[in-house]
Amino acid sequence: MPILEKLTQQSQARHWTDSIPLEFHYTAGVAGEEFRRELRDNGRFLVSKCSKCKSTYIPARMYCPSCFIEMKDQFPIDKPGYVYSFTSVNRDRAGADTELPITVGLVKFEGVKGGIVHLLEKGDSDRLSIGMKVTPSLKNPSERTGAITDILAFKPISTESSSKTVEVGKAERWEVGAGENQARSLLHSIEESGYPVEEDEMTISSLRSKISKGELLTREEDRLLHRLGDKAREWRKAVKSSSETEPADTLSG
Structure with missing residues (x-):
């Protein structure tokens, strides 16, 4: 039946079942290839730094998104990463049930934008926490192919979620009550200010974890939180001042 001929009855319509083989190949790109090569050959992560805004990114990329x-x-x-967030799942990528839960996390690096999503080892303590320092566990050099699976998992190197280890019983604690509410309020103010926290991301992540659990902050952590609060307030003032500046008040060129 010609394709332009009008069908007058449904029984005239015909169909058949078949498949069309399609194959896709995606390249990692120039920077992605260099990142994979560094991982394969030297077991290290390659980052890129912008010469204008001074931001550093992982994985390495060709162009600054800002x-x-x-x-x-x-x-x-070569510095260790830290757990920014994590979750446990009971199914693999194919949707099949696993014998044991699989823990997946987002690993970031202090002062670096971006991160790596990968498996996390729970370690002997069987405990993970936000801000915990981790290091990659890699395949043997002869087995690496330059794929992200060259990383077996990220394993904890410290059970302390804080950026500074404090001996239990020796740390100075500040009083609960008003101080705890003040810490929550101050942290919320920092997060709502829009202050770029990349350089202090690990510190804020650790403080957020302790405050959300109702744990007491040490005096040093309290000072860090207030110092970040001061930075956030200055940032908010600068943004407000910039938005209120009239075009006639700015210099051209």
């Missing part, structure tokens, strides 16, 4: 300029400064980092 300044839209090419980032030619790339270098590996």
Whole structure:
């Protein structure tokens, strides 16, 4: 039946079942290829740094998403990461039930934007916490292929979620009550201010975890929180002042 011929009865319509083979190949890109090569050959993570805004990104990328300029400064980092968030699932990627829960987390690095989503080892303590320092567990060099699966998992290197280890019983504690409410209010103010926290992200993550659990802050942590609060207030003032500036008040060129 010609394709332009009008059908007058439903029984005239015909169909058949078949499949069309499709295959897709995605490249990692120039910066992505360099990131994978560094992971394969040296077991390190490659980052990119913007020469204009000075922001550092992981994984390495070619262009700064804020300044839209090419980032030619790339270098590996050796410092440990920290758990920004995590969850446990009972099914694998194919949807099949697993014998034991699988823990997946977002690992970030202090002073670096971006992060890596991967498996987390719970360690001997069988406990994970936000802000806990972790380091990658890699395949043997001869087994690496330059894939993200060259990382077996991230394993804890410290059970302390704080950026500074404080001996239990020796840490100075500040009083509960009004102080705890003040800490919650101050943390909320910092998060709502829009202050760019990349450089202090690990510290804020650790404080957020302790405050949400109702744990007491040490005096040092209290001072850190107030110092971040001062930065957030200055940031809010600067943003407000910038938005209120008239075009005639600015210099051209």
